Amino acid sequence: MRPFDYVRATDAEQAVAVVSADPRASFLAGGTTQLDLMKDGVLGPERLIDITRLPLGGITHTDSAIRVGALTTMEELAADPVVGERLPFVREALLLGASTQLRNMATIGGNLLQRARCRYFRDPTVAACNKRNPGSGCAAITGIQRMHAILGTSDHCIALHASDVAVPLVALDAVVHVRGANGTRSIPLTQFYLPPGDTPHIENVLQHGELITALEIPLLPETARSHYLKVRDRVSYEFALVSAGVALVIEDGVVQEARVALGGVGTVPWRCWDAEGVLRGARAGADVFRTAAEAALEGARPLPGTAFKVELAKRTLVRTLETVAGAAS
Template sequence: MNPFSYSRAAGAADAIRLGAVAGTKYLGGGTNLVDLMREGAEHPEALVDVTALSREIEEREDGGLMIGAAVRNTALAEHRAVRQRYPMLSRAILAGASAQIRNMATIGGNLLQRTRCTYFYDGEGSRCNKREPGQGCDAIDGFNRNHAILGASPACVATHPSDMCVALAALDASVHIEGRSGKRSVPLVELHRLPDGRPDLDTVLEPGELITAIELPALPLASRSTYRKVRDRASYAFALVSVAAALEVESGTVKDVRLALGGVAHKPWRAWRAEEALRGQPASEDAFRAAAEAELADASPLKDNAFKVELARRTIVAVLGDLAGAGR
């Protein structure tokens, strides 16, 4: 681990001032960044502790929520309004990591965690464009069982590791950002980038910009929602495939739907095609399967992960079927 300086920001303005220096990284719970530093995948010259950012979960009059970036994962998952209005979010958070990590990890940090691709972490013997652009990607012809089937590129086939972000993508969340140029808001689905030719750039954040809050809009159908994670073992494992879904059925017909996938792409994957295919259709297994097939039509599996296509299809159908049955 390289030498670095450490400072604690008093708030957002102070953090942005301290973060203006090149080579600086913001530190929340440290559950990912410290690992990356230990493995040599990150080499910050300075760390700015931003745990003084808001830890408030504000219930808005319209039914939405404003979530401070320093809120701990456990606190968000256990919040009454989250469990009642956005159950998929609570279940997604509880499906991730361990209780000890959830107690430390912050919401803002969760959004910025980096891939767990083993080639990304192996700096000694593996080529990785995400770690060092232009090196190549050993995962493409290597062991790629856990890698992407959607949205990948010849430069990178890594997947995004967050469970929480999959639910946030389905819930139309937006991310509040501050930097030297002022404040802005970005839809969660636009925060993370697909790899294209620059997989080292995970997000659209500019240097020195800081996530200050996540906003959830009022979304009545989200009260009937869920999150299902398919993984190799029952806990402390990343998703092979995950599905976040909310469904509103009226007189046997899909009135509205939200759907996002995890474990299949470089970013949380909002299933726009499937949603479009479902609205106005019967809430039936055939319709759910057709929607899943529409979403997965462009899947491009690798030699070890072709099973993910069928696994994603079956998981989408099963989750939507469960929600439709619960609504009857």
């Protein structure tokens, strides 16, 4: 690991000012991924600003939403009774996203910002990685592709966004609140992430020095049912090959409201707008669920190593829809 300066922030304004003024400075929260990448030589900040003592934790509730401080841990959010009652697929994604030890360290803000799980990005001995070295190429496109994306890819990058909880959060239209040198702003999570295009090194809309302070999560209607299904190679501590987050409101067998997102297949947490359009107003059943799954995977660009994900994603989504519809009946 390269040497770095360490600063413990005393307030959010100071933290933002220090990082904004120094292009080689970064925030440090739980550090569960960041420190690994520093040890591997992938990241090399010259100054770390520790924000863990700032008052950016806690969960507050209203009738329509919950507000989650950015330093709230995954475990704290999963244990919140309102999340368990009104947002069960968020709780499921949190519990499936990491071991208990990691959930007690990893923060919600950090989870949203976790870096790609691409083996080539995480190996600095591989020269061709447009995320690490813009313009150098993408080793994954001609390499081992099994854990890579099929939606939102480009000729410059096929790296996967690996967050579990971001999947239901995108489906819920969660909003990220940030603070920067020029003030505060609120960003819908569906607009927060950027597909790689020809700039894979730019992963989200945050400006350098902007700090996530909170996440606002709308609550599902009391009549909604939801589920998060994660398909992976092994049960213990593994990233998703494919995952699906679904919430439905069904009345008299007809889908009145649908929220659908996929993980394990997109360069960003993938909101399935077309699948939601298929489902709304349709009678819940196997045929419409398969049609929705087909719509969700429209435009997929698999490579030989990821071709299996197209059908696996469709089947995962159908199974999740069937599970939610069964719970709602």
